Amino acid sequence: MECFEVNILGCGSALPTTRHLATSQVVNLRDKLYMIDCGEATQVQMRRMRIKFSRLNHIFISHMHGDHCFGLPGLISTLGMLGRNGELVIHGPKETETYLRPILNTFCRELPYPIRFNHIAPDQHELIWEDRSVSVYSIPLKHRLPTSGFLFAEKAKEAHIIKEMTDFYQIPVRLLPSIKRGEDYITPEGERIPNGRLTRPASTPKKYAYCSDTAYYEKIIPIIEGVDLLYHEATFASEDAARAKETFHSTARQAAEIARKANVKRLVIGHYSARYEELHTLKKEADEIFPGTILADEGMTLTV
């Protein structure tokens, strides 16, 4: 699978409504799942959206507010009941472990799989996870308590072999991996066949940035510069800008401003305050600065 997509499980703010749930997303990169935040009812949303529990190995927690992590105990228990045995890695501020340890000791004493905590420093922009498919970096945000966004940078994929050409030159199968990685082919006669004649380049690796919760914060711009998709919180409309400032949240206009200044390709906003019955105002405000802004919604899947 070559897919790189973001599933929106919940995009409301702290007060759940009949319209929106607490924050959670699942990034699907080549069929490996990476969860970002895990508000209450996340596991219920996974069921509804038919997201495979067994493919989830990493959970990234942005900060220690309940609407971003109260779904963890239930999800962790469920993974155990489903017979998981592979390690689950939880990346987050060290308080994530402080919060979960006593709960695990009380409710999950017989968990059939190990949990590893990867403590991240929310005030640092650094590589926090890397595997064959992706590099994940922290993005220091500006909120009421230490908070980190996450940058998912897909790794370069191998080039595609042009079978007609490798057949034509009778290239031995054992050499194909090196051809995929970009090497030229030297024929038995010593002729050099440039790699460009043997392969089609893979698609350019994509980037997804998740920034929630945060006040308007220009320091993130160099980190998220040019990403293919940016999720930026937009808790408030501009008429509530004072409230946004007070609570270290952003308005839809500020989210769009960040997106525009960072030259991102697409912007999706979320983390809506419960006060807005409908979201036309947020959409209109953002569109004025970043046309085509997407309103996140529960159940939505975005291709990066």
Next chain:
Amino acid sequence: MECFEVNILGCGSALPTTRHLATSQVVNLRDKLYMIDCGEATQVQMRRMRIKFSRLNHIFISHMHGDHCFGLPGLISTLGMLGRNGELVIHGPKETETYLRPILNTFCRELPYPIRFNHIAPDQHELIWEDRSVSVYSIPLKHRLPTSGFLFAEKAKEAHIIKEMTDFYQIPVRLLPSIKRGEDYITPEGERIPNGRLTRPASTPKKYAYCSDTAYYEKIIPIIEGVDLLYHEATFASEDAARAKETFHSTARQAAEIARKANVKRLVIGHYSARYEELHTLKKEADEIFPGTILADEGMTLTV
């Protein structure tokens, strides 16, 4: 309001499915709300069912399994954000407080209302709460860890004054409360008017019993004898009776057996295992022993 009803917020067992959520119920007695258990997503269900957060003052926790209490941190936070200032009482095994205290200290440091824990002894049948409307008793159950059911016994209501009669005898208003409580009236001439001529009796007080989670356990029968409505767990069908025994749960047949032996008026079953796609078998099994058994479902409201 004279109502006494039970709202089913969730009636699944530990694994949530697309069909059922973790356990929670809200008893509405004369417009005061008493929650029983609080699985994950309970607050979301309250929103959906338009149950008023402000009328909830008591939460009863049956036992320390996650599917009965993982919704507490989110609900407690939400009550704070909604500006609650009245006391919330949480009745449950003492481990309920051990579980919640560190979470409250981390996530709810500025909660605008007090929480009081009423530690109950799950192995005792005793009065655990009493107010003008109701007496609530614990019901010792038989589960893998200390577990208590709850008996809600409505208090006797005052008789209804027959206005034509109190007008006829020109009974002073200050005496009406004593008439409502059942006293006779002595006229200025010394004639005794029997209370039965002045009032119509109030309806008989009702009883609701909640028994989940539990193995088949005949010791509860004298406690729940004759209740108007019994909720009894029925996690399994009889074909999975071995699994029921092993996990200290009941089959639908066993739930019906208890209901029949206790001469309850109506039976509602729930806490269904995720393994059952549909519930015809459970219903059929229970009906054979207790005809008219009700299958609990999310969003259902039952009048006691």
